[in-house]
Amino acid sequence: MAGKQDYQVKMTKTVAALESEYGTIRAGRANPAILDKVRVDYYGTPTPINQIAAVSVTEARNLTIQPWDITQLRAIEKAIYASDLGVNPQNDGKIIRIAFPPLTEERRKELVKTVRKYGEDAKVAIRSIRRDAIESLKEQKKGGELTEDDLKDAEKKVQDATDRFCKEIDGIAAKKEKEIMEI
Template sequence: MKKTIHVLKEEYAEIRAGRANPAVLDKVRVDYYGTPTPINQMAAVSVTEARTLTIQPWDVSTVRSIEKAIQASDIGINPQSDGKIIRLIFPPLTEERRKEIVREISKMGEDAKIAIRSVRRDAIEKLKALKKSSEITEDDLKQGEKKIQDLTDKFCKEIDQIAQDKDKEIMEI
């Protein structure tokens, strides 16, 4: 369940929210001598202004391939290059785009809750299997089910809070 929360936070970090965030480049891979390589392993990525991300490759010959990889990705930003440094300027979000992002956030949160409930189902099935093989008693089974349900409720509330915080962040920008 903790892993589900961790994955959700990573997904939320990748959402382009009108301000520069290096996490949007985490999924972008550049063909570097035949190997798909993450940008942060071949360049210094930094936020220079609120809406500008700067990518300074350690090997200047890779500037063009980094640009192509960013254009081919689905982050929706065109890179601007001077031959040595690549700049990504994030446009301000429109109200329509904000609402679309909020819908995506809600869907991701719901998917995370489904994953949590799936973990709950698997755990309860294991408890029932232990009961069936007489390794635990009926009381142990009931206590275990209650603990698992309490954990599930706790993690679902945490997901709701994380999603609500991200919604608020998007709508305030």
């Protein structure tokens, strides 16, 4: 039964990864997590913006980026332009300001589709973890470590965890969709 907790840990990590992914989706307000995937060429090394600058939300739709090394302003601005965030950074020589325009209805619908796809991908990953856990339990039964009753109980626990995590994913996705569709 060594694998009993393994599958729950993997399922928990899948949900955490989904939440992290959702954090990078722009929902019409400024969120520093949006810049997490943007990499700046920092002396030849692709580096996340939050490791070379202070990123803060100044107003609901505005972010400011203040690099610790002022010579990196251009590189940060260039990296943001190269990303597919759909924003225009404003460089005043000391800090970079990013104003997030309100999302169009069409863009909101695209983002909701993306949210649903990520949610479905996470549920597929959860079901894959379930399959692996049940196969592992069956191997343990073949090896004589589990009785038939133990196998049935363990399979039920794995299925219950799967259902619980899928329901949690649906809740997280619904919350993100609601956030995106708010005007």
